[in-house]
Amino acid sequence: MNAELTSLMGGSQSMSTWDYDCFYASVFEAENPALKSLPLAVQQKQIVVTCNYEARRRGLRKLQLIKEAKRICPDVVIMLGEDLTKFRDASKELHAFLKKNTWGNRVEKLGFDELLNRHDLQNSFFQLDKFDPTVGFAFDASTFCGPTYPAEPCPSVKEDGEQLWFSSLDVGLRLGSHLANYLRHQLEQHTPYTATVGISTSKLLAKLVGNLNKPRLQTTLRPPYSATDDGQGGNVASFLGQHEIGKIPGIGFKMAHRIRTHILGREPNLDVYEGLAEEDNVSVDVVRSFPGMGPVKLDEIFRGGGWPKDIGTKVWGLLNGVDDTEVAVGKAFPSQISIEDSYSQVDNLQSVRNELLPLTRKLLRRMHADLTEDEEGEELTTGHATVQAGRHLPVKRKKRWLGCPRTLRLSTRSRPPSLPDVGHQLHSNRISKSCPMPRFVFSFSETVEALAERLVEDTIVPLFRRLHPDKSGYKLSLINIAATNMMECAGSENSGVGQDIGAMFRNQGPRPTQFSNLPAVCSHRVTESHFDNQHHGLKHVVDGEVDQTRGDAAVLEWTSDEDGESENSATPHDECTICGAFIPWFAVQAHSIYHSVQT
DNA sequence: CTGGGGTCCT
DNA sequence: AGGACCC
Incomplete structure (x- = not known):
């Protein structure tokens, strides 16, 4: 896929983190639904490793001592969770579930209960059949789906109904929010689990914003991300800045301790059991605006710690919301x-x-x-x-x-x-x-x-x-x-069809003229049989049938001077003459076909 | 007075 | 072989 086009379509700009709600406890609840209404804790040795929300309502917490949990909540139901087999099995199922609903196998695992999903918005959001959700879903791109941060748009970006376009970032994130919502409902329909989701443009931001509305909800980090000309700070800086330094993924116990020591000018309290004392909190904002702070200063702060050589630059990036790491392709087997x-x-x-x-x-x-x-x-x-x-x-x-x-x-x-x-x-x-x-x-x-x-x-x-x-x-x-x-091992047939159809598609045919034939419509998840090598493209799929009549219908005006990476580049959209929904230009045809197949 | 796992880098 | 980081 042409990177500029991908970016124009908002495809590379949207991803989600999936955090399964109190995962170990949910696995026990799935086995025995009667547990759902009871305070439930999962024990490993002396520790409550996780507990359900009924238990949290009564004051239980993760990583609490069993003794303390029993004291606080004498009727807590305790399940032993030292053997991880069933959790690992459930984790595999959930990974498989998201993968089969995602193009390009771009679903990365983080532990047993967290997944990172790079959205593919070209292929993911079209409604073809309102009675068959497996071929797409409906959305209205004029709104974000679910909670956002900040909750309301900034005044300067407020929609007034006259606005004819949003930034490509805005479009990508709106679509991402609808895609995530659709997938969350699929998850709840087809599995006993629920997830909390964060939607943004990087692992860093998606993970952090996902923490805002738990459980069973999703949060999207709203644009604008960067500071605007009229002096408004972007949402990335205001969101990240409030976090305690140790809460930033990538800044662990050791680095956080070094940074706090430098900022406070003294050793913070190290008590692991009590947690960080209030007066030892150091926010990202404070670090970022500390005199002389920058990549070089951070390298100095971390000197002698054995960290990778570019650690100062990397951490400075994190403090400023920069995280370029790609969502990894899901692996066939673990490396350890x-x-x-x-x-x-x-x-x-x-x-x-x-x-x-x-x-x-x-x-x-x-x-x-x-x-x-x-x-x-x-x-x-x-x-x-x-x-x-x-x-x-x-x-x-x-x-x-x-x-x-x-x-x-x-x-x-x-x-x-x-x-x-x-x-x-x-x-x-x-x-x-x-x-x-x-x-x-x-x-x-x-x-x-x-x-x-x-x-x-x-x-x-x-x-x-x-x-x-x-x-x-x-x-x-x-x-x-x-x-x-x-x-x-030799002989594993991991290359080719089925692994990453999108990648195959990308590598075929001339560009960018290929996109003249890119159907703006295809199923949410296209299976191998829908892939047509002869025609170097995807056929239209309507009600499970292949419709070859539309292959040349979408003529796309390609201009190479469009800055696809800029958050301010315009993505035109249109208002549907039938239902009035706001539809980005590249989905207009899909949307009209949706209406045409409705009875 | 911590669980049972994982990743990557040096 | 060890040490950071993640859940």
């Missing part, structure tokens, strides 16, 4: 798999062995679940999926590895000497040793049980001896086993 458990105390080799065995079994099961597929291309969930009882003979399905970890890593964390010295939280205490992953673990003929025993004795115990050469004297509070250094 690890299993860990924590303990009160493990201090001899026999107990180490006892803990290692179940961890290793889990690791091998995860490798089979996440790194293999069967011959038909359907993913298997366990190594034993094919030997179910039943009237069939066990179907001997041939499995193969999609990705292979080349390295095995064993990590431990030692219990810190019991002095509650302030500041020892700052270093992690983890140490590790690695070795090549033995080939035998990739066998499909041996059982996981047998492989695990062999792996522990042959490989992991020797690693442990390297890690802790002293026979005793260790007091482990955590053991982690990881399969890392993942290599893609």
Whole structure:
């Protein structure tokens, strides 16, 4: 796709972050809907890792001690969530759900409960059939859908009904807000989950603005983003400026501490349990306007910390709302798999062995679940999926590895000497040793049980001896086993059709004349069969049928002097003569076809 | 007096 | 191998 055209259409300017509401708690509620009306907390060891909104109403919080939660809310229902299998499975489903509704596979995962979705507005928002939402949806581009920040438009941008165009940024974000709303409703219709969404132009801004209206809502960061000529500061600066410095994604505990120390001229309180003291809060605004502050000063503040070399520039960018990182393409398999458990105390080799065995079994099961597929291309969930009882003979399905970890890593964390010295939280205490992953673990003929025993004795115990050469004297509070250094296995057919139809489309045919034939209409999600290689373009899809009569209808005037990157470049739009909706120019034909197929 | 995961960079 | 960051 021509970058300027993409930008003109608002395509590259809109993305959303998806945050599943109290995710672990929702997984339990999906299993047992009776839990929805009760205060529900999910426990890992001594901690409430998350809780539902009924529990929050009664004062429970994430990362609260179980003791405290029980004291505050004696009738809290507590579910154990140390085994992440069901959460990971739900996370995969939700990732798949958004991917199948998104062009270009541009859905990036962040943890189990967060997704980043780069919008493709050329292909995503047309309503073809009001009885079949899978081929599009209706919208009215004269408004943002859902809450915005700020809630009302700035006076200088206020619509007066006479305005004939909005900035391309404005159009892109309006469409993004309608697309996100549509997808949220699809999510709620087809899955037991709800999400909170943020819509903006970058991961940074979309993530932060998404926090404003939780749960089950969405927020769009309104234009103008930059300062305008008439002296109005842009919404990016006013929005970002209020945030505490440590709340900015990319500025973690260590960098935030360094910055606060520099601004305050003293050490802030480090108490991890109490949180940051009010008087130690430092806002983005204060940092940005601090005398001498800039990329060079930030580099100086971070000196000696081991951060990447351009960290000052990167952080200065974040403070000013600049985040150029792309939404990554969704990966077929993770680049690392690890299993860990924590303990009160493990201090001899026999107990180490006892803990290692179940961890290793889990690791091998995860490798089979996440790194293999069967011959038909359907993913298997366990190594034993094919030997179910039943009237069939066990179907001997041939499995193969999609990705292979080349390295095995064993990590431990030692219990810190019991002095509650302030500041020892700052270093992690983890140490590790690695070795090549033995080939035998990739066998499909041996059982996981047998492989695990062999792996522990042959490989992991020797690693442990390297890690802790002293026979005793260790007091482990955590053991982690990881399969890392993942290599893609040969033969995976990840290139081509189905992975990124949009990319194929982009690389075909002459440009920009190709866009003369670009149908302004296509299904919200176009499947492979709708893709017509012969004609170097997409056919129109109406009620699931292919309509080849419109291919040359949309003639698009292409002017190369349009500045597609500027927020002020005009995107013309029109008012529909039938329903009066505001429609951007590139969607006008789609909209008229929508009316023509209505009965 | 913290969970069980992940990513990327040096 | 470790250390920052993310959820």
